[in-house]
Amino acid sequence: MSHTAHIPSHRKPRQRASKSALRAGVAGGVLSTIAVAGAAGPAQAEPVTQTIEMPTITSGFSTAVAASAQATQQVALDLETQADEDAAAEEAAKTAKKAHAEAVRKAEAKKKAEAAAKARAEAEAKERAERASRTSERTTLSASSGSSDAGSSASAPSSSSSNVSGSAASIVAFAKAQVGDAYVPGGTGPNSWDCSGLVQAAYRTAGIDLPRVSQSQSTFGTQVSLDSLQPGDILYWGSAGSAYHVAIYVGGGEFVGAQNSNTGTVQRSLDYDRPTGAVRVL
Template sequence: MSHTAHIPSHRKPRRSASKLALRAGVAGGVLSTIAVAGAAGPANAEPVTETIEMPTLTSGLSSAVAKSADATQQAALGYELQAQEDSARTTAEAAAKKSKDEAERKAEAKAKAEEAAKAKAEERASRSSGRTTLSTLSSSSNGSGSAATVVAFLKAQLGDAYVMGATGPNSWDCSSLVQAAFRQVGVDLPRVSQDQSLAGTQVGTSNLQVGDILYWGSAGSAYHTGVYIGDGKYLDAANPGKGVVIQDLSGYPATGAVRVL
């Protein structure tokens, strides 16, 4: 006997042939049954159709979509609100600038008005002083008339307005100013230029003296008068643009002159 005959083998025991045959027979029977059942079905049976349902959104995905829509809407509302705020800010800034400009314009206009009033007051004070001097000169003339008094009165009216038909005290036409000046020394002149050009003695323009009445146009139909004040100059109520001014006789030569003093 071998020394290893009593040691059991470590190999797995082989399955018996009978068990293998039995399992094969069972499997074959099952397959045969399935085949027979398929052959026994009706020849014209309709093919089986299968409806496949699409998977629906899960509750988590639906929630995410809803949140995204809410976020989009909130963003749109935010942009609209920002636009409204920007528009309101722009409008407010424009209104503030307009108010500031208007305030500055009013302040400037007020300052100019105050300056003009001050200048007017100073001018009136100067005229008052001139008229006071005129009164003194007139008193010292003893009624005989004085060219200096006439000239002093005329210079006191410098800057007054020219207004056709006006007779003072702050606006004149040419003949009313001449008439008022000579009235200061007791000489009563006609009111209009035509008649003033015939008053007194005709002296022409080559031998003028201070106080002579100058006229433009022919004697008896003159259209303008003024008074010679010396040094080739005369004073008159010139026109609406100039008012009462002193002018150079060479720039606007007179036609003739009359002497009443």
């Protein structure tokens, strides 16, 4: 025996032997499986043993993407701004064109109005000159024939136009100057009249304001007989206060009045249309 035979051993050979056998068996089984798999399918693909790593998005790439998006947005804003500016320019051009057309229209209208006013002024000046000439001729004829007419007519008043003076002369002269003018209902001159409009305008030349309508004029003043008429007296047809027509006695047994639309303003004998009454204002 060995001199160490009585020293106990710390190892456990049997336990380790079984473990080794187990490990050997497992390893052998794995190797067998691999061998069988290799023999059974040589055409099968080899298992992938390499890991593919995906690229990592770096901060630089993110910044580039953000910058590109911002640039695209800026381009869109620029296009929208340009579209708005183009629309505004087009609208401004339309407004300017319309304003120019309106200015041209107003200028043409003003030019036509000035031409019409000039022509009207010339026509009125010519009419006044002709009327003044006609009035002068009629006044002369009336003065020369008034006395003989008054003396030969038994029904006519004794007053003649040759004796007219002062305010009455102004009234008579104005009335005679309108002979030949048109009769227009509501007319107050200068070239067309109704009966009361003519009488009112004639008295205005003497500084006297008469009422506008014949009914009121027939009571404005003192009632006088038709046998004692004086030039400038107001003649009326109908009753006082409700007269339907008025005229001016101009002497020589005649009156001037705006009669109707057929005759216009005329100078006639009292016998042509005998008035109902008369009033004296002067």
